[in-house]
Structures are given as C-alpha cells and as structure tokens.
Amino acid sequence: MVTRIIQVKNVAAAQLVPILRPLIPQQGHLAAYPTTNVLIISDRRQNVDRLLKIISQIDKVSDNSVEVITLQHASAAEVVRILTSLQGNQAKGGATPIKMVADERTNSLLLTGGRTARLRARVVIEHLDTPFENEGNAQVIYLRYANAKDMVSVLTGVSDSIDQNRKAGTPKAKKTSVNIQADESSNALIISAPPDIFRSLQGIIKKLDIRRAQVLVEAIIAEVSFDKTKDLGVQWIVDGSPSGNTAPVGIINLGTPKISDIAGAAAAGVLPSIPSGTLIGLGKFTRSGVDFAMLIRALESDSSSNILSTPSILTLDNQEAEIVVAKNVPFLTGQYASTGASSTSVNPFQTIQRQDVGLTLRVTPQINEGNAIQLSIEQEVSSIDPTTSAGTTDIVTNKRTIKTVVMVEDSHTIVLGGLIDEQLQQVDERVPLLGDIPGVGVLFRARNTIKVKRNLMVFLRPIIVRDAATHASVTSDKYNYFRAQQMDLRQRGVNLMPDQEAPVLPDRFNALPYPFGDQDSDSAQ
Template sequence: MTQILRLNSTSKLRQGILRLVLGGSLICAAAPIGSVLAAPEEMATQSFGNFQNVELTTVIEAVAKLSGHNFVIDPRVKGKVTLIAPQGMHPDALYQTLLSVLSVHGYVAVDADGVTKIVPANMAKDQLPYRNNRETSEDWVTEVLDVSNVEATKLVAILRPLVAREGHLVGLAESNRLIITDTVANIRRIKSILRKVDVNNYGQFEVIQIEHAPADDLAKTVKGLIPKNQGGTDVTIAADERSNRIILTGDEQKRMMMRALLAELDVPTSSEGRVQVIYLRYAKATDIVQVLQKIASNQSLAQSGLGADEGAQSAPDTAVSQPDSNDKAPAAVGGTTVLMNDSKQLKERISIEADERMNALIISAPTQIVSALKEVIRQLDIRRAQVLIEAIFVEVSEDRAANLGVEWGVFGEQGAGLINFSGTLPTLIGNVGNPLAQAAALGSGVNFAAGQYNGNNGWAAFLKALNSDSASNILATPSLLTLDNEEAEILVGREVPFQTGSYTSTATSVTNPFSTIERKNVGLSLKVKPQINEGDEIYLEIDQEVSDVIPKGEAVDIQTTKRQIKTRVIVGDGNVVVLGGLIDEKETQVDSKVPGLGDIPGLGALFRSTDSSRQKTNLMVFLRPVIVRDNLKSDFYSRQKYNMIFDEQQRILQLPQRSWIKPGLRPQLPQYQEWRNDNATVAPVDTPAASAPIAPKAAPTQAPIESESSGFGDSYDAFYDF
C-alpha cells in the first residue's frame, strides 16, 4: 500500500523511523501489485473528486492512494486548498496537478531514492538531486550549464530575474559555468535563452579594403550610426591605418549591412586624392622630400598590382611580344599594358613638394599613400642627437714627448682613465682610487693612444697643465658642436697668395707683364664627422691639418709646411683620443760679431761666430667627443664654458689695475643664470628632449662705451689690452 509519512521536527529518532517506514514501504511494494494498487485502467477511471477548503495533507493522501507515490511531508507543510478536478484523471496527470498545487502554496516535491519529499520551496536547493531523465516539468532540480563564448559571471546578472524566487543561480569564473536550481520547465526556458546569448560573434570577421577614403574616418562615421542601446555584441568595427582597411566582426546580417554602408561611403572625391600640409619639427623638408618621392613611387606600383621589380620589367616584355603568336601571349601582354597605364596614372596623381620657408611638406596623393607617407614622416621627423667635440692642438718638444705616458686609474667601480705626464712634465691629474701601475710610454713617434677622464673638470685641468708647461705650445683649443652624421669644420689661419702663373703682353709697344694669383688657407684646420653607434660609441672621420709659411730663403715663391692627419676611429662617449707623431724639424742659425771689427776682411773672422741649432717638435691632437641628446645637457656644457671665462675674468680683475686704463673699462661678466635669463624670451625651464630649444633674443646694438658698463662683450678689446 502507499505510505505517507509526516516528519516531526522535534523527534530525535525521525531518521530511524524514516528508515523503518521506507523499509515497510519497500516490503509492501514487493507484494502483488493487484493487492495493493488498482490496475492502471481502474486508476484511470477512479474519481478523484473535488476538494473545497481542505487541508493540503488530505489532498496529498488522496493523490498518494491513486498515483502510487510515496510521500514524506515536512512538518512545515500546512494550509488549506481548494481543488476542482475532472473525473477519470490519469495518475501521471494527477501527480502533475499536485505539483502545481504545491507550487502555488510555496512548496516543492523533491524525488530522492524513490521517495518524494514535500518541503518548503526555500529549502529545496539543500535537498535537490542533480538532474536525471525522470523528472517532470514541475520538478525542482540542480543543473550545471556550460558557457562557451561569454563570461559566465556576466550572465548571472542577465539571467537572475528569470529564475524563480526560491531558485538559485551562480557563475563559476574558473570553469566559465553556471549552476542553476529551478524547475525543469524554467531551466529548459533559460537554456533556450542562453543558446541565443552565448554565440561567437567574434569568430566571424571580414576585412574590407578602403580605396578612396581614410579607413579610420570611415570607421568613426559608421560607429556613430550604430545606436548605443543596441549593445556592442552584434558587430564590431576597427580600422587599420597602415593598410587602410576596416575589419568587421559579428553577426552575418549586421556585417552585410555595414558592408553595404561602407561601399556607399567609399567613393572617390572630385580631386581623386587628398592634399595635406605637414609641418616638420626637426627634419629638413628639402632632405626628406627625396626619400618620400621614392617611397610614393613604390607605393603606386604596389597599388597598381606590380612590384617595383615587376613594373621595371613589364615594359620590355610588352615591347618584344610578337603579334602573330597563336597562344594566349597577346592577352597577357594586354593585361600588363593596362597595369602599367594604371601605374602611370597613379604616379601622375602623386605630388610631394617641400616649402623651405615654412619647412613643410605638401603632399597630394590618394588616401592610402598619404597614410603610408605620414607614418614614414613621423618616424623620420625626430630630434637628432648632437656631438660636442673638444680639441687641443699642442706642440711638445721632442724631449718632453719622449716622457709622455698614460696611466689608468679607477674611481670606485666606474672605471675612469686618467692621463698623466711622467718625468719632467708636470702632473696633470693625480692618481686616485686604485691605479694600475702600468704606463705606456709614448715616444716621439706615437701614432695613436686613447684615454678617458672621469668627470668634466679633468679636461680643464689637462688644458691648464699644458698651458703652464714651457715645453708645450698650445696652438688652438677649438670646440665643435654638430649634429649626428653631419660634418663640422673649423679653420684658424690666414689666406696666403700663391703665384700660379705669369704672362707678358707685347701686343703694343708697352710691355705689360702680369701674374695669376690663387689664395690658399694656411693655418690650423679640423674637419670632423661624427656618427653615433649602438652603445654610445662614436665613429669619427677626422681630417686635421696644420700648415705654416716658412722663410722664403732662396725659393722663388712662398713655401709652406704641412702636417696632416686623416683617420677614422671609434671612441666612447666622453673618452679622449690622442693623435700624434707629426714631427716638425726647425733649423736656426745665429750670427754673432763684434760691431766694426767683425766686418774687417780676413781678420773679421776672429771677431764673429755662427751658431746653428735644430729643434724637433711633435704635434699632438687630443679629441674628446661628448653626446648631447637634449637641452639639459647642452645647457650644462654651455654653463661650463661660460664659467671658465667667468673665473678667468675674476682672476684678472684681482690684479692691480694699470694707471693708464680708464676706471670702469674692466668689464664684469654676470653670473651664468643671470645672463641666461636676460637673453632668453622666457624663464629657463627644464625642457624635455622633444621640445624645441628656446631662441635667444637678439643682442641690443650699443654705441661705443663711454662710461661704466657690465654687459657681456662691452669694451671687448679693453678686456684683453691689459
């Protein structure tokens, strides 16, 4: 017979009783079916009857008798119901009717191991089994749903309103799954919705080539036409500026609409191109225009369907084709001719001009070529690094040059090279740190040596040491600042006339001789072309020359001496390269005599003498290149040079003033920062490397100094007269 068990929540032995009752139910179930339950045909014809305001448990008992289900009723299941049912209901329909009655009153039926538990709906999720194939539409179950293309945690907020109030929905981010507790019918409905939401729109995409307009502009226009309330999952639009293409992803129908819209917008304009003016910041327009013209030519060949090599070869192929060929060669030749014509027409539409006055480029070309050229300009128009080259030209006597050596020392872990003169020459920079007791003696025939100074004051100390040595003659100390990979030149000397030919005209009775003269530079010249390599190594092309005029003697024309070095070296940033070995030999003859007596013929030899001497000097060139990448470093070296002059002036001003100098004519330089502020358009600030340098104001024009003044450059000659 059918068993109905009411649970008493206060009974401590309810679980044991439940086992006994269930056992009895199983025993009864083992009895002949005919003795317990009526046959299905009888059950189908049995009258269920109508219930008017009866206890819910009474209805459950009636359903249990007619359907054969075993029910376990929770003590919290209470209430009165009214049920009107037709005659002759099938047991399955009768059970479904009971489930609907329970749902209306906030209760659910949970199947577990052949027993149907009737519990409050809010307790259902604690006792529900995982779904199987025997549930009906009103049964409560727990099911795990897989999500493939959308984040499960985002779907929780969308699907939660669709779940029953007593149901449960949670998303697992790790496995991208949903766990749902609800009726079978509602879960079926949610799964149907999930299939439409969980779609891979981004797996379907297409690329559209834009021919006549900028792809990024078209993409922005089309995006503006999509209503924001439609969401962003239907179709996505992205532009590739490099290839001037648009990428569409999303639903096929929406992509078809966007494809048609883009085709309507991608139409040629009246000018068949765009004209743009691009202002350059650092590059020179006349230099960069040549590069762009070559790139534009290659781009035009590529767009016409030919590569650069193919376009060059297609014309000869067309010329040698025979008209009487019976194969398909003429068709191929004709196609090539069309491509070449297209390329020619495209080239005619491309124009790149440079405006030197504004340092700008004017480009007229199809949109895709303009986009490609703009990217090239962006990469070329950058601030170039500069190289400051400090040089010392010094003549050292042969005796002193033989004692020249190089010693290497270390400041901590930084490693700095220090150059010393050993022997009789004064020490330029003392050894510090842990010097390596190795000295490479550089004799009079030295060709090359390299060293490095630690810090910026070593160069000034080295220069002072050379200047203070009587056996060293400093010829010049030039400084050159030039752009990377640009040649710089400095010349200190004079123009000397050289006779290149002579001619005497006798066309008339009067002889008219004349000579042709060519003036040449004689003195000290330095040409340097730096190139910054990887790792701040500087490649230097050096052309150094020292020339001088020698006494005429017995020569008919002017004679000069010339000492020249042409070399290529690689030096680290801030290191010093030494070039030497240019020896000059001077012979002097001094005649001494006693006035009057030395001129007596014969006996005069007793009262006069002749002394001859020879002196050899070694020309050495010290070069120190420093990389200057931004305004801060440029200002640092400018300040350093200015302070050297300022300190020297302060030293001279401490000397006793000569009586013949008018008081107030000794000019006084201002401090560097004060002078910089007075000569700048704006207050000095630390500008980044990409910013343009601040242009100084033009120096005011002043009349000759009549009174006291402290301006830089005032009474410049008077400064050096004393």
C-alpha cells in the same frame, strides 16, 4: 530547494550572472565558477527548471567572427570614426553594436560582431571607400625637423616606386599623377597624389621628420718641440795681388756667413748682412804688401715651444661641420714687369694667392646603435716657419694633417695619431790635412750641429647631445669657463686705465649683456 551545477559551453558563466540574478528570489542562490565555466543555482525545482530553459537559449554558438576589410581609397581611422558615430545612435535604438579597429599600417578595418551587423557595416564601408572625383587632391604637411627641400627628392623616388608596384599588380591600372613641392618659407610639403599613395608618403614623412641627435666634438692638439743649435767656424781670406786689384788670391770659405760675401760688401762700400751669433774679425790691411783677414763665428741657440689647442664644434648627426682658426697669409705666386708709355718707366706687377695658415678641423659624425659614433675627420695644423724671412717670397710653412675614419663610444677619448720626431744633423767642413792637425786644426774647419725633437699628439672626444637638457648642460659648462676667465681679467684690472672695467658675461646663462639685456644683471657683477 534543489541545487544544480550547470556547465556553460559557449558563453562565459560570469556573463550570465547579471542576466539571471533578477530571476532568483531572495532565498535562492546563484554563483559562477570561472575556472570550469559553470553556474551553481539553488532554488525551488520549478524555478530551476525555468532557468535551465533560459540558459539553453542563451548558451548557443554565436555567429560573431572577425572580418578584415582592406580599404583602397578611404582612411581606415576616418572610417572607424564615422561608423562609431553611427553605431552610437543605433545603440540608443537597441541595435546590436559591433567592434571596429583600424590598422593604419595596412589601411584596413577589423570587424567583429553579429553577421547582420557586419553586413550593415560593410554597406556603409563600401560607400565610403570610393575614389575622389579629383584624385589630385592637394594636401599640405608642415615639417618640424626635416628640411622640406631635401625631403622632396626622397618622396618623389618613393612615389614612383609605389606607382610602379601598383601597375605591376594591376596591368590595366592607369598611370597616376603625383606632384610633390616644397615651400621653403614655411618648411612645408605640398603633395598632390591618390589617397593610397598619399597615405604611404604620409607614413614615411612621420618616420623621417624626427629630431636628429647632435654631436659635440672636442679635440686636443698638443705639440712640444725642442731645437738646439751649435755653430763654430773659422774662415780666412788673403790678398797678395798688386795695388789696385781687389781680387783675393786665397779664401777659406767655411760655414755661414761667407767671409767672401763680407769682403765683397766692404769693397763695395755697403753694410754686409750679418747673421745672429758672435763674429770676431782679425786682419791687416795696407796699401802694399800682403793683406789678410780672419773671421771667427760662434753661435749656440736653444728654443722650445709648447702648443696646446682645444677646438670644439657641435653638429647634427650625419652633417659635416668645419671650424677654421687661422691667419690669411699672402703668398707671392708670380711677378711681372711691363713697360709703360715711356720706354724708361717700368710697371711692376705681382700676383698673390692667400691661404689660411692655422688650425682647421672638419668632422662628419654618424651615430650608430649602442651610442657608438663613427667619425670622419680631417684635421690640419699649419704655421709659418720661424726661420722664414720677412716678405711674401719663399715662405716656408709647417703642416701637420690627419685624415681618418674612427669608431668611438660616446664621451670616450681616443688618440687619432701623432708624431715623435727626433733629428740630429752634424755638418763638418774643413781644409784637408790642415783641419786634421791637433790643436791648430780648429783654425781651418767649421762645425755646425742641429738637434730637433718634436712630439705631436691629437686626441678626440665626441659627446652625443640628444635632448635640450644635455645641450644646455654642455653649453653651460663652456659658458661658465669663459666667464671665469673674464672675471679673472677684471680682477687684475686694466693697465693705465684704473677707472675702466673689463667686460664680463652675465651670470645667468640665458641672459644677454647690456645694452641687449637688462642693465642690472650686468652691473651686479
């Protein structure tokens, strides 16, 4: 028995063990040491010499190498499928197989194996990589998320760019015909193009036809205002004119309403317009002599308001969304009078323009890297001023608008802006000299003081909705909140109709109320 350590140079020593094992008798020994790539053989000298000759024939430099073949017309993945099928049949006959890998990005094949096997594979590949007789072979691609009509313009521009680059590389290449149409009913693309351009377009479609994230934008608009008014004034009117002449000879008109307006209305026999507040009138009216009247007005008013609006809206990434909660108010913009067929008849004609007065939220979210969201926001809150008189003329509206672009993290709350406004207005009207007399001067002056304080803040919180689970969770929260409000109303009962129950949403989120869903789920509430 002799023992030999054989250094293997071109083949892995472990690969030779199963080949040589049948040639070693039971009392012999064969092992491989992968670290140094050697074989250890223990056997009779004659058998060891025979194994050395076999190893020298196997341990030779292989002609295997890696070859890259770029395809012009055929699909790399399809060619690999065909060659693999052919190679499976050849392997049964004892032919040496080669390894093939398709690189779809460059539409090329990577071959590794013996030179003869690679030459045979290249013959088949050249036969398969031939252009279609009709290069305008149409293909239909069904989209899952993207809009087919919007995709047409993008793909048309890309195909033109690809064609120009191809002609620049091959000046003699003829112009190719590329036709891309959208079928809106099935949301599919119909593409007629040469195979190389079609493969490029197909890769672009796969990257663009993805599920887009959504953004739920929740806004909080809080407004608190306080108005306080104090009004105190005295007015005089004196009539010392001859009998039959109603024109006054002296008037002290201070504040509102004017005593002259009241006197004029009384002289005309009509009811004067009396504003809110306390009015005390004193006077003496006779057929002859001096007539006089005094009007005292006192008013103190306090008003406050606390408005909280919480609009929310869900939209796709990079998609503008708008929510409007308002009244459509008519505004008088013109008034005309036309004479009819009869000269005495007049046909009044008015033009009215309607505008939304209420809350408007318009937002466009853009999700950036790291869950940061860029928001383009237009927010408006408008209302009719309570001091506006009834009718469509001279309507005064209060309007608060914010238009900005901000960056905010997912589920974080930010303040968009606000207003803290405090006004103090004092009006003092008096008769010179008389109004300055201590004590008696109050009879010859009028004072009006108005204090207004208004606080307005707008907050915003965006929430990224990437999957169905998050969407269901957000919707369920809103659904349960609204249902709780309805349950509270049902427990209070319906006034004057004790036998009636207020409607309530079903307790299951995905259920429909009766009669669309099952009656048991609704009646069980």
